[in-house]
Amino acid sequence: MQLEVRGVSAGYQKDIDILREVTVLAREGMLTTIIGANGVGKSTLLKTIIGQLRPHTGSIRFGDTDLTHLRPHEAVGLGISYVAQRHALFPEMTVAENIAMATWSFRHDRPRWRNAADRVYARAPFLAEFSRKRAGLMSGGQQRLLQLELALLPDPKLMLIDEPTVGIDPKRAAQIYEHLRRLVTEEGRTILMVDQNVIAGVDVADYIYVLELGGNKIEGDRAKFDAEYRDTIADWLF
Numbered sequence: 001m002q003l004e005v006r007g008v009s010a011g012y013q014k015d016i017d018i019l020r021e022v023t024v025l026a027r028e029g030m031l032t033t034i035i036g037a038n039g040v041g042k043s044t045l046l047k048t049i050i051g052q053l054r055p056h057t058g059s060i061r062f063g064d065t066d067l068t069h070l071r072p073h074e075a076v077g078l079g080i081s082y083v084a085q086r087h088a089l090f091p092e093m094t095v096a097e098n099i100a101m102a103t104w105s106f107r108h109d110r111p112r113w114r115n116a117a118d119r120v121y122a123r124a125p126f127l128a129e130f131s132r133k134r135a136g137l138m139s140g141g142q143q144r145l146l147q148l149e150l151a152l153l154p155d156p157k158l159m160l161i162d163e164p165t166v167g168i169d170p171k172r173a174a175q176i177y178e179h180l181r182r183l184v185t186e187e188g189r190t191i192l193m194v195d196q197n198v199i200a201g202v203d204v205a206d207y208i209y210v211l212e213l214g215g216n217k218i219e220g221d222r223a224k225f226d227a228e229y230r231d232t233i234a235d236w237l238f
Contacts, residue, residue: 001063001157002028003049003192008058010048017056018044020214025207026158026192031184033205034194040211042194043085046160049192050082051075062158079157085166089143089150091136095127098135102150120149124179141165141172145179152183159183161193165200173197177204202226 003026011018018041026032034042047053049060051072060067067075072082090098099120103113121128124145130138135146144164151159164180165173181204183189195201202208202225210217218229 002026002190003158004059004061005045005049006059006061008045008048008055008060010044010053010055010058012044012053014056018214019048019055021058021216022211022214023216024192024209026190027207028190029184029188030206031180031189031191031193031204032207032209033201034192034209034211035196035198035201036194036211036217038196041214042196042211043162045211046082046162046192046194049075050080050160076154079154081151081154081156081159083147083151083159083161083164085162088147089135091143092134094130094132095135095138095146096131098146098150099153102153105154116153116155120153123152123182124149139172141168141176144168144172144176148176148179157190159189159191161191163195164193165195165197173200180204 005022005024007021007023009017009019009021022041022045024032024034024045034045036042044053048055049067051067051070051074055068062078062080065078090101099117103116106112126142127146127149135143138146148164165176168176177200180191180193184191184206193201202222205222207219207221208225209219
């Protein structure tokens with residue numbers, strides 16, 4: 001299924017819109033990246049899609065389902081996961097305990113629980129080394145990878161990811177981008193990601209949108225960006 005955001009305006013106050021008639025399509029089995037400077041509404045868009053904010057105008061659809069007025073738990077029930085910019089972990093709990101908490105909704109289905117946990121350790125083997133250690137002992141990049149894996153435990157149909165590498169060193173950031181790319185190419189995941197890292201965000205994407213002043217600026221696939229926009233995009237954003 002694909003996500004369709006059509007003409008959405010939204011904000012945190014009734015008469016002040018951060019998003020201004022934004023239109024975005026996240027195609028099935030692809031990684032779509034939204035880039036833009038701070039304050040243009042990238043994170044606001046994800047919060048509006050997941051239901052933390054209600055759009056003032058426009059519509060949001062996921063497949064045949066209208067998400068426009070759904071609450072976050074209803075969107076999650078439809079198979080949408082949301083990875084916020086802030087690390088959503090229990091740092092004093094072990095990695096295994098964090099995994100157990102993330103699988104609470106199907107804790108009584110032991111085969112499903114075991115298979116989900118096994119997939120986490122298969123995709124990110126280093127987490128097995130920390131399974132009995134506190135999650136807070138891991139580096140920021142390792143914690144971010146764990147957060148991504150926790151979001152995958154319910155086997156979502158769509159992942160919304162906010163700034164996956166903010167505050168993370170370049171080496172670990174590269175690993176995170178490679179991890180996201182594999183989720184698409186090897187597992188067929190559908191990902192909508194917002195990112196301020198222009199170069200990496202474009203390189204890892206199948207399709208890119210640029211937001212400016214809360215609205216659509218340009219869009220295109222990676223080949224189009226490489227051919228037409230890479231040399232000038234920094235001028236738009238900084």
